[in-house]
Amino acid sequence: MKILVTGGAGFIGSNVVDAYLSEGHRVTVIDDLSSGKWENINRKAKFYLLDIRDRATLERVFEKEKFDIVNHHAAQISVPMSVANPQLDADINVTGFLNILELSVKYRVKKIIFISSGGALYGEAEEYPTSESYPPKPLSPYAITKYVSENYLYFYNKQYGLDYTVLRYANVYGPRQIPHGEAGVVSIFMTRLKEGKDCTIYAFSDEPEGMKRDYVYVEDVAKANILALNKGSLEAINIGTGVATSTSELFNIVYETLSKSTKIAKNLKKPKSGPERPGDLRRSCLNIAKAKKVLGWKPENSLKKGIEKTVKWFLGEDY
Numbered sequence: 001m002k003i004l005v006t007g008g009a010g011f012i013g014s015n016v017v018d019a020y021l022s023e024g025h026r027v028t029v030i031d032d033l034s035s036g037k038w039e040n041i042n043r044k045a046k047f048y049l050l051d052i053r054d055r056a057t058l059e060r061v062f063e064k065e066k067f068d069i070v071n072h073h074a075a076q077i078s079v080p081m082s083v084a085n086p087q088l089d090a091d092i093n094v095t096g097f098l099n100i101l102e103l104s105v106k107y108r109v110k111k112i113i114f115i116s117s118g119g120a121l122y123g124e125a126e127e128y129p130t131s132e133s134y135p136p137k138p139l140s141p142y143a144i145t146k147y148v149s150e151n152y153l154y155f156y157n158k159q160y161g162l163d164y165t166v167l168r169y170a171n172v173y174g175p176r177q178i179p180h181g182e183a184g185v186v187s188i189f190m191t192r193l194k195e196g197k198d199c200t201i202y203a204f205s206d207e208p209e210g211m212k213r214d215y216v217y218v219e220d221v222a223k224a225n226i227l228a229l230n231k232g233s234l235e236a237i238n239i240g241t242g243v244a245t246s247t248s249e250l251f252n253i254v255y256e257t258l259s260k261s262t263k264i265a266k267n268l269k270k271p272k273s274g275p276e277r278p279g280d281l282r283r284s285c286l287n288i289a290k291a292k293k294v295l296g297w298k299p300e301n302s303l304k305k306g307i308e309k310t311v312k313w314f315l316g317e318d319y
């Protein structure tokens with residue numbers, strides 16, 4: 001198939017590009033490199049350095065390339081940035097996405113795979129682990145844009161018959177993650193520990209172990225994107241593990257894995273604790289029964305295994 005991956009120079013998008021290419025698909029990447037990197041872009045992919053808000057240039061690419069599938073990973077991903085500048089956030093995540101939708105209809109794209117966020121969308125959910133039927137309670141402009149985009153997909157399907165699958169990710173980690181963004185804690189801990197800096201575990205006073213999150217390895221996430229090419233029509237599907245891990249537990253796994261490397265073991269420091277930050281969710285964990293049923297997908301890497309692979313990448317070893 002001929003696939004466009006927007007945001008294909010970023011952390012998750014570039015891993016998805018690699019997975020599609022290894023399955024024999026033809027892949028084009030569009031990315032403005034605002035947080036993505038040149039070195040992440042697979043050389044077998046065609047690359048356009050382009051902002052999805054640039055409608056005229058975007059149209060020329062759609063007209064020329066005639067994609068079968070659009071996989072939309074490009075986004076402004078910082079929750080604090082979305083709070084500080086909701087207009088800019090909506091400009092990229094909503095107006096930019098509308099360009100993609102309009103051009104997908106015009107140039108007869110068969111399906112859009114849209115990347116949403118389970119963690120952000122469900123907020124402080126009462127149902128836990130949270131399933132897709134839980135009513136979204138977005139607590140940030142970033143989460144609102146994801147919810148709005150899902151609703152636009154519903155409309156574009158009803159109005160124009162455009163097929164779609166929404167993948168609602170949990171907290172993704174793995175090779176190429178940079179230490180910022182929605183779920184960068186694994187990368188933050190690794191980077192700071194390696195540099196001999198202090199790490200802080202932010203926690204509510206009644207839960208000193210820290211907040212609970214559902215950490216899913218990027219290679220497993222990429223596999224879900226392969227399955228979504230042919231399955232999951234008109235569905236929103238959680239992609240996580242269903243396992244909640246506290247920040248302290250996560251820190252310990254990262255610490256122990258890094259301590260096996262003689263190069264940096266001497267630098268490692270035990271963590272400090274700090275109070276919760278504004279907007280921190282106490283807990284977030286996704287029910288993944290639907291992904292198993294609809295996509296035939298389940299995560300194959302435990303957190304320990306995924307962290308081991310990520311540490312190898314981080315240290316420049318084969319993983």
Ligand SMILES: NC(=O)c1ccc[n+]([C@@H]2O[C@H](COP(=O)([O-])OP(=O)(O)OC[C@H]3O[C@@H](n4cnc5c(N)ncnc54)[C@H](O)[C@@H]3O)[C@@H](O)[C@H]2O)c1
Nearest residue numbers: 007010011012032034035036051052074075117169172183
């Ligand atoms: N990291 C997570 O745990 C997580 C969780 C839930 C959802 N997501 C979603 O997954 C997707 C990828 O996130 P990521 O963690 O890989 O972040 P990332 O920042 O590495 O990837 C985003 C990519 O989009 C590109 N981009 C941003 N604005 C653009 C624009 N206007 N035009 C063209 N390209 C643009 C960036 O340069 C970058 O390469 C995003 O949609 C994000 O909301 C991520």
